[in-house]
Amino acid sequence: MKVDGALTGSIGHGLLLLVGIERSDTAEDIEAAADKVANLRVFADSEGQMNLSLLEVGGSALVVSQFTLLGDIRKGRRPSFTGAASPELAAPMVADFADLLRRAGIHTEMGVFGARMEVELVNDGPVTLVVEVRDGRVSS
Numbered sequence: 001m002k003v004d005g006a007l008t009g010s011i012g013h014g015l016l017l018l019v020g021i022e023r024s025d026t027a028e029d030i031e032a033a034a035d036k037v038a039n040l041r042v043f044a045d046s047e048g049q050m051n052l053s054l055l056e057v058g059g060s061a062l063v064v065s066q067f068t069l070l071g072d073i074r075k076g077r078r079p080s081f082t083g084a085a086s087p088e089l090a091a092p093m094v095a096d097f098a099d100l101l102r103r104a105g106i107h108t109e110m111g112v113f114g115a116r117m118e119v120e121l122v123n124d125g126p127v128t129l130v131v132e133v134r135d136g137r138v139s140s
Contacts, residue, residue, distance in 0.1 A: 001064070001109075001118065003116070003117055003118075008117070009109035009110060009111060011061065011062045011107070012060060014060035015042075015061050016121050017061055017062065017063050017064065018064050018066040018069060019094050019097060020066050020067055020068070020070045021065075021067070021084070021085040021089065021093045022083050022085055023085045023086075023089070025133070027096070028135070028136040029133040029134070029136060030093055030096050030100065031100060031136070032133045032136045032138055034100035035100075036133075038053065038104040038106055041053050042129070043059065054106055055104065055106065059106070060106065061108045062119075063097060063098045064119060065094045065111060067081060067085075068081070070084040091113045094110070095113075
């Protein structure tokens, strides 16, 4: 990942996590999301089945703040971002999410909050998931 041409974060085997924080998100929601991500079985075992977690494969996480995930396009022709948390609320929550992954034992790197980032991805497999958390409960 680059900001203004400078490399700011890089991982090998692991997950690229695009994180959008809503105005209603709480610390409990962030904890539930970090726990889910750390333990979600999305990596292949020796038989090719998705049975291993990020923790089990020793993978890394690249956490990138992405408020545009919260764009509401149901009305009009321009996305509305009224559901997104303000930068003052979102920035520390994204940092807390990354810190929780680190405390779980996952090598975690972060993007630069609010910066225009260039993110490169090698997608090794057909898996892209949306993890949503409300009131500390995970859904997708």
